[in-house]
Amino acid sequence: MSTDPTRLSRLPIVQAPMAGAGGPALAAAVTGAGGLGFLAAGYRSADALAADIAELRALIGAAPFGVNVFMPHHTATPAEQERLRRYARSLARAATRYGGTVGTPAPGAERDDWDAKLALLLAHPVPVVGFTFGLPDAAAIAALKAAGTLTVATVTSPAEARLAADLGVDALCVQGAEAGGHQGTFDNPDDPAPYGLLTLLALIAPETDLPLIAAGGIMTGRQIEAVRIAGASAAQLGTAFLRCPESVASAAHKAALADPAFEHSVLTRAFSGRWARGLRNGFVARHEAEVPGVYPYVHHLVSPIRKAAAERGEPDGLALWAGQGWRLARAEPAADVITRLVDEMAAARKAHA
Structure with missing residues (x-):
């Protein structure tokens, strides 16, 4: 198996986990269309996560996917x-x-059932595990590696990227200020000053050989090509999938994304x-x-x-979690979103050939 999580899927497209809005149906649809689907473990019990994993595996068979966990507070x-x-x-x-x-x-x-979730992921390994709001200890990383799981850390600054790289994760999810939902900062500052995505990529890419997954307001194939030029191996999209029928975001949330009142x-x-x-x-x-x-x-x-x-x-x-590009979200199946992204990526490459 590849040691680069971004090479597990056919396309350089990762679906953001999105606690409360993602789920097995969306992850399966993205995976089936050639991307890397993710399940959100945040706010889920270990038993509920186990059920989600079983449902997803029943839908996609042996195809790769990821699970994202929140670190204890x-x-x-x-x-x-x-x-x-x-x-x-x-x-x-x-x-x-x-x-x-x-x-x-x-x-x-405050622990979000972390110990039970880690035990589950070690007893029943999944292809990729991501971490948000910090890092586990070195023993957890070593145990996941021994189980054959690749690890991804969400980072929002060069300092966090260095800590994650030193711990031995397999890839970094580089999250810019444009991202919808929670900022995955290791701490919780009273006065946030998050980096924009392209600036953050420019700061982190020269410092590491780890694969980088760019996250933050990405809604189009042209943006995917842009972050790849900036040093990312893949792009992570969340808001682009929020209005999809496979998303479990509420009807009111989906409608708000298209409502000019917001x-x-x-x-x-x-x-x-x-x-x-x-x-x-x-x-x-x-x-x-x-x-x-x-x-x-x-x-x-x-x-x-x-x-x-x-x-x-x-x-x-x-x-109403939404990245800065929310106006571009469409009410269409996830597979159609990915088809459009691929077409836009190809057009962007052709225009700059």
């Missing part, structure tokens, strides 16, 4: 717990507005306590200034409210 301090209680009281009005409730983080929520994508911590890019809506406007940066506890407080808003078809209460 620290337990909330007493001061952070008090800030969370204040935020929970403030969220009560939003819960009433959408017919939901304020959630209660379960004990151990004019801006912003980085916000209002929904999870970590910086993530999405469309600016009423929930962000009302809560951004008061949200504590305490992840993943904020996510668990807000999750039932988001679910209620989705059931009511209320985009104002949803985390």
